[in-house]
Amino acid sequence: MQTDISNPRSTKQRVDDNKLGKRLIRETGRAIKDFNMIEDGDKVMVCLSGGKDSYSLLDILLTLKSRAPINFDIIAVNLDQKQPGFPADTLPNYLSGLGVPFHIETRDTYSIVTRVIPEGKTMCSLCSRLRRGILYRVASELGATKIALGHHRDDILGTFFLNLFYGGRMKAMPPKLMSDNGQHIVIRPLAYVPEKDLIAYAALKQFPIIPCNLCGSQENLKRKEVSRMIAEWDKKFPGRSWNVFGALSRVVPSHLMDSKLFDFMGLHTTGVADANGDRAFDGESFESPAPIEVGDEEDESDGVKGEESFTSLTRP
Numbered sequence: 567m568q569t570d571i572s573n574p575r576s577t578k579q580r581v582d583d584n585k586l587g588k589r590l591i592r593e594t595g596r597a598i599k600d601f602n603m604i605e606d607g608d609k610v611m612v613c614l615s616g617g618k619d620s621y622s623l624l625d626i627l628l629t630l631k632s633r634a635p636i637n638f639d640i641i642a643v644n645l646d647q648k649q650p651g652f653p654a655d656t657l658p659n660y661l662s663g664l665g666v667p668f669h670i671e672t673r674d675t676y677s678i679v680t681r682v683i684p685e686g687k688t689m690c691s692l693c694s695r696l697r698r699g700i701l702y703r704v705a706s707e708l709g710a711t712k713i714a715l716g717h718h719r720d721d722i723l724g725t726f727f728l729n730l731f732y733g734g735r736m737k738a739m740p741p742k743l744m745s746d747n748g749q750h751i752v753i754r755p756l757a758y759v760p761e762k763d764l765i766a767y768a769a770l771k772q773f774p775i776i777p778c779n780l781c782g783s784q785e786n787l788k789r790k791e792v793s794r795m796i797a798e799w800d801k802k803f804p805g806r807s808w809n810v811f812g813a814l815s816r817v818v819p820s821h822l823m824d825s826k827l828f829d830f831m832g833l834h835t836t837g838v839a840d841a842n843g844d845r846a847f848d849g850e851s852f853e854s855p856a857p858i859e860v861g862d863e864e865d866e867s868d869g870v871k872g873e874e875s876f877t878s879l880t881r882p
C-alpha cells in the first residue's frame with residue numbers, strides 16, 4: 567500500500583482533527599439553541615479581532631449557516647484601532663479569500679488610550695469601553711440584529727472567579743445579553759467551547775493570527791492568575807472546571823443568601839411535604855453532579871446534533 571506523503575498528518579491525527587471540527591460545530595450549535603441566540607432573518611455581526619477565538623467563531627458560524635435551513639446573514643467586522651504594527655491587510659485578504667461580506671472600521675483609539683492612561687497602568691478598561699461603543703454604532707449602521715463575540719468557556723469561568731475572588735459577587739459572563747443602551751443583542755456562541763479546543767482548531771486551520779500584544783498593554787494579572795488556576799485544575803482534577811461551569815446553569819436561589827432572588831422574608835410553612843425530601847437537614851450528596859462536559863462521541867447524523875436542534879428550534 568502506498569503512503570500519502572503529501573499529507574504528513576497521521577491517520578489518528580486526521581481522525582482527531584475531524585472529531586474536533588465536529589465537536590466545535592455541535593457545541594456551538596447547542597449553545598445557540600440553548601439560549602436562542604440566532605433566529606430566522608438575523609444579520610449577525612461577527613467581531614473579528616484576528617485572534618484564534620474570533621477566527622474560529624467566524625469559521626464555525628459559516629459552517630452552521632451553510633447547513634441550517636433557516637436564513638441568517640453574517641458580516642465580519644474588524645476594528646482597526648491603529649495599534650503600532652497592526653497588519654491592516656491581513657483580515658481584508660483573509661475575508662476576501664473566503665468571500666465573506668466584511669467591514670473594517672478604522673478608529674485610532676490607541677492614541678486616545680495612551681494619552682489618557684498613565685504609562686505603566688493597564689489600558690484595557692478604557693480601550694474596551696471605547697471599542698464597545700464603536701462596535702455598537704457600527705452594528706446599527708450595518709443593520710446587524712446580533713453582535714457575536716468570540717468569548718469561550720474559559721473566559722466565562724475566568725470572569726466568574728474574578729467576580730467571586732475580587733468582586734464579592736456571583737456573576738459571570740452571559741452567553742446572551744442586551745447592550746446597555748437597549749439597542750443590541752450580544753451573543754457568545756462559543757460559550758460551551760473550552761479554550762484548548764480553539765487553540766487546536768486555530769493551529770489546524772492555520773488562521774493568519776494577528777498578535778494580541780501590539781498595544782503593549784500588560785495582561786491583566788488577576789485574569790492571568792485565574793486562567794492558570796483553571797488550567798491546573800484541568801490537569802490535576804479533570805472534570806472540576808466543567809462542574810463549576812455546569813453549576814452556572816443550576817443555581818438554587820433558596821439555598822443561597824440573596825433576598826432579591828428568593829423571598830426569605832415571606833417564607834412560611836405550607837403544611838405540604840416537599841417531594842424532594844428533607845432539604846433543610848439532609849447532608850449534601852456530591853455524586854454525579856452531571857457535568858456538562860463536551861464529549862468526543864460521534865453523531866451518526868454528520869456529527870451536528872447541536873446544529874440540528876438549533877435549526878429545528880429556530881425554524882419559523
Ligand code: SF4
Nearest residue numbers: 689690693694781783
Ligand atoms: S490588550 Fe490592548 S487592545 Fe486589548 S483591550 Fe487591552 S489595551 Fe485594548
